[in-house]
Amino acid sequence: MNGQQTLSVLILEDDSTDAAIVTRLLARSCGEYRIHTVRSLAEAKQTIGDCHYDVVISDLNLPDSVGLETVHCVRQVIPTAAIIVLSGSSDESNYVSALRAGADGFICKHDVDQRLLHRCIEQSLHRIQQQLKILELVREVDKQQSELARHAKELENKNASLRRLCESSQSFVNHVSHEFRTPLCVVKQYANLMADGSAGAVTEQQEYFLRVIEDRIDGLNNIVDDMLDVSRHETGLLGASRKCCVIADVFDREVPLLRQRANLRKIEIVCDDYHGLPEIFCDQEKLGRSLTNLVTNAIKFSKAGSQIVVSVACCLIEQELRVSVRDFGEGIDPEECEKIFNRFRQATTSIQSGEKGFGLGLSITRELVELNLGDLSLASVVGEGSTFSFSVPLNDIRSLVTRYLDRLLRLQTSYDKVVTVFEITASNALTPQSLSDSQALLNFVLHARDLLVPVDSGRWILVLNTHAEGAREFCTRLTKQTEETNRNRPVGKLPGFQLENRGTYDVDVLREDVQLCMPSSCDVSPRNPSEDLINV
Structure with a gap:
C-alpha cells in the first residue's frame, strides 16, 4: 500500500451477502478504502462517470454477464483498474483462466479473509504499476528508436553529401593543380632561356628579375605539389615508392636549387658534407620534398644576410640519419610550436612577406617524413631561431620492419x-x-x-x-x-x-x-x- 492513501474499490457482486462480507473484510483490513457496490455491469457502467476506481472485485456470474466474459467486459469498462475475481470455485484451472482473460488476482470465496484480500489488492496494484512502467518504457524505447532511425537517416544523407562534396573538391584540386603545371612550366622555361641570354643579351638587373620569376614559379609548384599530396592523402592514395639509396643523390639534386632561391634573398645556405654516409631506405622524391619544404620555410623566417644551416648526422643506435634545418630568424612561440604542424596553420612571424602559401607545407612535410618511416621534430627559441629535424631510416631490414x-x-x-x-x-x-x-x-x-x-x-x-x-x-x-x-x-x-x-x-x-x-x-x-x- 502507498502509506495511508485511500483506494477506491468497486465491488461487483449480485449476491448481497457476499458483497457485505467483502465490504466488512475491507473495513477491518489495514488499508484505507472507499467502497462502492453494484450488482451488474450495467450499474458499473453508470458509476464510472462519477468516480475513478483503483480496484474492481468482481464475481464471474452476474445478471448481465457470465464466466470469463465478465473479466473482458470489466476490463473494457474500467481499463486502468486492478481486477480481482471473486469466485466460489477453488479449481486452479479457473485461476489460470481468469489471469489469462485479463484479471490481476483471484480469490476463492470460501478462503477469503481480510489479510488475504488486502495482500491480493496490494499485489494486483503492484502488478498494474509494473505493467504501466513497462508500457511506458516500451513507448519511450519506441520513441527513441524512431528518433535514432531519423537521426541515422539524416546522418546517412549528410555523409553522402559530404562524400560527394569531398569527391568534388578532390577532383577540383586535382584538375586545377594539373592545369597549373603546364603554364607554370612554360613560363619558367621561357624565363630561364631569357635569363641565360638565349633570346638576346640581358642586363644584370634583368637577369635578377627573371631569376625571381623562376623562383616564384618554383614556389607555386611547391604549393601545387602540397595540394595534390593533401588530396591523395585524404583518399588514401598517398603512398611511397621506397628503395635503397644514398642521401647524397637527393641533396646533390635539391641543394643547388635551394641555394639559388636563397641567394635571391641574400641568404646563405651552409650545408655539412653529406657524402660517404650509410645507405638509407626511402622514397627519394618524398625525401627531396621534405628537405625543400623545410629549407623554403626557413627562408621565409630568415633575414637578408643571415644563414640557414643544413646538417646530416648518422645515428647507428637508432639506425637512422637525422637531417636538421636551422634558421636564425625570430623563433616560434612555444604555444605556436604545438600548432605549427596543423594543416592550414601558418606562423605569424614570417620575415619574407613575399612568401605566401596555404599553410600546407609543414603538415605535408610531416606526412611525407612519416611515409618514409621517420619522424619530424621542432626546437625553437624566440629571438634565436628554429631547428626542424627529421629522420630517415638506414637500410636495415629489422629496423625498417620495426618502424613500420x-x-x-x-x-x-x-x-x-x-x-x-x-x-x-x-x-x-x-x-x-x-x-x-x-x-x-x-x-x-x-x-x-x-x-x-x-x-x-x-x-x-x-x-x-x-x-x-x-x-x-x-x-x-x-x-x-x-x-x-x-x-x-x-x-x-x-x-x-x-x-x-x-x-x-x-x-x-x-x-x-x-x-x-x-x-x-x-x-x-x-x-x-x-x-x-x-x-x-
Whole structure:
C-alpha cells in the first residue's frame, strides 16, 4: 500500500451477502478504502462517470454477464483498474483462466479473509504499476528508436553529401593543380632561356628579375605539389615508392636549387658534407620534398644576410640519419610550436612577406617524413631561431620492419591491425634493369600502408596491412599487373615471382617478435616445409 492513501474499490457482486462480507473484510483490513457496490455491469457502467476506481472485485456470474466474459467486459469498462475475481470455485484451472482473460488476482470465496484480500489488492496494484512502467518504457524505447532511425537517416544523407562534396573538391584540386603545371612550366622555361641570354643579351638587373620569376614559379609548384599530396592523402592514395639509396643523390639534386632561391634573398645556405654516409631506405622524391619544404620555410623566417644551416648526422643506435634545418630568424612561440604542424596553420612571424602559401607545407612535410618511416621534430627559441629535424631510416631490414609496425600501431584509423607477411623471390636471375623494373612493379601494386623491403638481388620481404583474404587479392592483383606489364614491355618479359606466405599476425604480436618476418637467411627458427608457395 502507498502509506495511508485511500483506494477506491468497486465491488461487483449480485449476491448481497457476499458483497457485505467483502465490504466488512475491507473495513477491518489495514488499508484505507472507499467502497462502492453494484450488482451488474450495467450499474458499473453508470458509476464510472462519477468516480475513478483503483480496484474492481468482481464475481464471474452476474445478471448481465457470465464466466470469463465478465473479466473482458470489466476490463473494457474500467481499463486502468486492478481486477480481482471473486469466485466460489477453488479449481486452479479457473485461476489460470481468469489471469489469462485479463484479471490481476483471484480469490476463492470460501478462503477469503481480510489479510488475504488486502495482500491480493496490494499485489494486483503492484502488478498494474509494473505493467504501466513497462508500457511506458516500451513507448519511450519506441520513441527513441524512431528518433535514432531519423537521426541515422539524416546522418546517412549528410555523409553522402559530404562524400560527394569531398569527391568534388578532390577532383577540383586535382584538375586545377594539373592545369597549373603546364603554364607554370612554360613560363619558367621561357624565363630561364631569357635569363641565360638565349633570346638576346640581358642586363644584370634583368637577369635578377627573371631569376625571381623562376623562383616564384618554383614556389607555386611547391604549393601545387602540397595540394595534390593533401588530396591523395585524404583518399588514401598517398603512398611511397621506397628503395635503397644514398642521401647524397637527393641533396646533390635539391641543394643547388635551394641555394639559388636563397641567394635571391641574400641568404646563405651552409650545408655539412653529406657524402660517404650509410645507405638509407626511402622514397627519394618524398625525401627531396621534405628537405625543400623545410629549407623554403626557413627562408621565409630568415633575414637578408643571415644563414640557414643544413646538417646530416648518422645515428647507428637508432639506425637512422637525422637531417636538421636551422634558421636564425625570430623563433616560434612555444604555444605556436604545438600548432605549427596543423594543416592550414601558418606562423605569424614570417620575415619574407613575399612568401605566401596555404599553410600546407609543414603538415605535408610531416606526412611525407612519416611515409618514409621517420619522424619530424621542432626546437625553437624566440629571438634565436628554429631547428626542424627529421629522420630517415638506414637500410636495415629489422629496423625498417620495426618502424613500420610502430607506425601502424600509432595510426588511429579503421584499418585492420593485422598484417600478412610474404617473402618474394624472383624466379630467374635479374639484370640491373629488370631488378629495378621488378621492384617498381611490386611498389606499383602495393597500397599506401604496405611495406616492401629488398633483402638482396631478386629477393624482398613484403608486409601487407591486410588479412589473409586481402593477401589473396594482392596476389591476384600482382598476377594481372605482371601480365599487363609483360605484354607492353619492349625488352622482353620480367622474371616471374615466387611468394612464400610467412603468415598473418596481429600487429602488436608481430611487433613483439619481429623475427617472424625476417628473410630465410636471417631466420633462426625452423622452416615449415608445408608453407604455401605462390607463383606469379
